[in-house]
Amino acid sequence: MTMENLPTGWSFMPIARVLRPLSNGRLVQQGWSPQCHNEPSADTSTWGVLKTTAIQAGEFLSEHNKRLPDSLAPEPLLEVSAGDLLLTAAGPRARCAVPCLVRTTRPRLMISGKMYRFRADESVVDPRFLEFFLLNPNTQSSLDAMKTGISDSGLNLTQSRFLKLNVVVPPIEEQLRIVNILEDHLSRLDAGNAELQQVVRRTASLRAAVVTSELSKAGGVPVSLGELSLGIRNGIFVSRAKSGSERGTDSPDRRSASAVARSNRFALLRARRRRPRGRRRPSPAGRLAVHPL
Numbered sequence: 001m002t003m004e005n006l007p008t009g010w011s012f013m014p015i016a017r018v019l020r021p022l023s024n025g026r027l028v029q030q031g032w033s034p035q036c037h038n039e040p041s042a043d044t045s046t047w048g049v050l051k052t053t054a055i056q057a058g059e060f061l062s063e064h065n066k067r068l069p070d071s072l073a074p075e076p077l078l079e080v081s082a083g084d085l086l087l088t089a090a091g092p093r094a095r096c097a098v099p100c101l102v103r104t105t106r107p108r109l110m111i112s113g114k115m116y117r118f119r120a121d122e123s124v125v126d127p128r129f130l131e132f133f134l135l136n137p138n139t140q141s142s143l144d145a146m147k148t149g150i151s152d153s154g155l156n157l158t159q160s161r162f163l164k165l166n167v168v169v170p171p172i173e174e175q176l177r178i179v180n181i182l183e184d185h186l187s188r189l190d191a192g193n194a195e196l197q198q199v200v201r202r203t204a205s206l207r208a209a210v211v212t213s214e215l216s217k218a219g220g221v222p223v224s225l226g227e228l229s230l231g232i233r234n235g236i237f238v239s240r241a242k243s244g245s246e247r248g249t250d251s252p253d254r255r256s257a258s259a260v261a262r263s264n265r266f267a268l269l270r271a272r273r274r275r276p277r278g279r280r281r282p283s284p285a286g287r288l289a290v291h292p293l
Helices: 127-135 137-146 172-218 257-274 284-289
Strands: 011-014 048-050 065-067 085-088 099-101 115-120 148-151 154-156 166-169 230-233 236-239
Touching: 085 127, 099 127, 115 127, 127 137, 127 166, 127 172
Parallel strands: none
Antiparallel strands: 011 166, 048 065, 085 099, 085 115, 148 154, 230 236
């Protein structure tokens, strides 16, 4: 969309003009990536650093974080709060420039160095509308063209490039109308997806019931999977089920033909390695010659 075909009252401007400065005076803030524990922050009394997987397309997952070590002091200026817009700034192509709006969050979570934080100037643009605009496939194509890197497995989106992204800005009333329509459709999709998942669970439960019923008709003695699987004992494949001698009979453990053949090959290799080098085996004729007739 360009200025020429915009509806009356709509504007076309760089995203820098629809953002308001953060507490540090900047429009976009990048986080911090210290060495953290692998486990997430257990509760709101401990600080955590968000992983990039906390940012999904249009969804914020606060539980995706790593606990900050007690030896490191947190940086409260990097703490995420409701109303923040987050954007992944590094990663594989499909995971770079993924946006989401933080609608709710727990305290003491900081953004990492692989993501940006910014806030909409609500006198110009509604944060929900800006999120939908960033999720738009055309916008994602524009962001994709801004990424830099030598491989699709590791790309970056710099702040300077991101702030040049052009944004379509309707009047506030039109933004709210668009947001309400989209959220209504998304709510219907969420409800349909939840119902579909319930049907899948019911189908799996019915399938399990049918299998159990048919197996009970066949009779037999239930055994565990471990009793049926094969294990390795002393380099030889043997059944984990009790051997004949363990059951009180004299039948030995069974060995597979492939295991026996493998054992024979190993024995041959060991014999070759033990043979002294530099000495040739005397021929049969030579051995006979040393004994007088």
